[in-house]
Amino acid sequence: MTVSNIIQFFKTEFKGDKIVWRILFFLSVISLVAVYGSISLIAIKGGENYTTSFLIKQALILIVGIAIAYFVHKINYVFIYKITNLLLLVSIVFMALTFSSAFGVDTNNAVRWIQLPGIGIRFQPSEFAKLALIIYVVKTLSVHQQNLHDPKKALYPILGVTAIISGMVLVSNFSTAVLIIITVFVLLILGRVPIVQLLKLMGIGVGVLLVMGVIIIKSPHVFKRGLTWQNRLVSFVPALTPYTSGYDASKDLISKVDNHQVNQAKIAIAEGGILGKGSGNSNQKYRLSQAYCDFIYAIIIEDYGLIGGVAIILLYLVLLFRAGVIVRKCDYTFPALLVIGLTFSLVFQAFVHMGVAVNLLPATGQPMPIVSHGASSLLTTSISFGIILGVSRKIDEDSKQKNKQENESDN
Secondary structure: OOHHHHHHHHHHHOOOOHHHHHHHHHHHHHHHHHHHOOOHHHHHHHHHHHHHHHHHHHHHHHHHHHHHHHHHOOOOHHHHHHOHHHHHHHHHHHHHHOOOOOOEEEEOOEEEEEEOOOOOOEEOHHHHHHHHHHHHHHHHHHHOOOOOOOOOOOHHHHHHHHHHHHHHHHOOOHHHHHHHHHHHHHHHHHOOOOHHHHHHHHHHHHHHHHHHHHHHHHOHHHOOOHHHHHHHHHHHOHHHHHHOOOOOHHHOHHHHHHHHHHHHHHHHHHHHOOOOOOOOOOOHHHOOOOOOOOOHHHHHHHHHHHHHHHHHHHHHHHHHHHHHHHHHHOOOHHHHHHHHHHHHHHHHHHHHHHHHHOOOOOOOOOOOOOOOOOHHHHHHHHHHHHHHHHHHHHHHHHHHHHHHHHHHHHO
16 A cells, blocks of 8 residues: 555545644654653563553554544434433443442542453543533533523533532542533533523532632541542642641651652753753653653653643644634534533643643642543543544535535536
């Protein structure tokens, strides 16, 4: 097969917004290179063979991710609309399984994973739940566009389901629960929910957040991971220490680990300079235990400098811009909100990851979509890319069909 044939194959088979496809490919390549340049601790602990298998695994996950995006982009978004409730139900069942001793996997005092007995496959159901919830919110808003003045039609059902999903996620993953709530609120704004309802909701949200903050500071044991949240909050804002209940920084292992991680990330960014040290030449990867996941952005800057860091930011911003282009072409509310909701979720998570790396936000453990190592996040993100591209493909095909019919009628 010649190069021209390969190019033609991609043009005919990979439909939809070409720039979004390129962003997916670029992020995948960056992921493989960045993960390769940040796994020295794995090489030291596991040896060369383990390092090779780790990279092969990452490459296979990326290939599977692109394949998933390809197959999903072939699906008509109308089908996704029809199976929304099923997706939501399945996601709730998966989340419920994390509370089961037979399926839940405890990692670092948090049960975020489920493992299928006898198979060995495990994944993080909160990623799938976040995707299913976005689709549900989008469907509900699109169905009730003419009844948004009545909160019983759209707002209350959305809030109820969001409370269930985010509440189940909150038990083990505070940051993901917050990301979910913020994404839903943005969708409510874009879905044209009346401003009065939004202001009331915002007031309630701020009140709940303040109450939770006080509880976390004063009585962290109320929540299973309350101490962890308190430790990270105090680590990020030391001025809160006098107001905490029984907090002892000298015995706070979590804060020490988080502080170490954040400090090493800041050193990595500072040493990267403008041009960076070159691929794989980072020194801080030896000191960051989660360099290939939670702090991969810091390693990218150390290796590729400010230029590399800005390039990553631009890729996500271009993705957000292309989502806007796709939305402007949409004739219906569901695909428009679906595209902007999924894109906002991806871009917002990416910027939260970057904010943690540069110490603008407390440690959260949020991966950078596509780039960070992690099968659950990467594969779910690939589904989101596939849905976005599927909407774009459908719009292009409908536009061509419409032009064809107009030309035939003119003749």
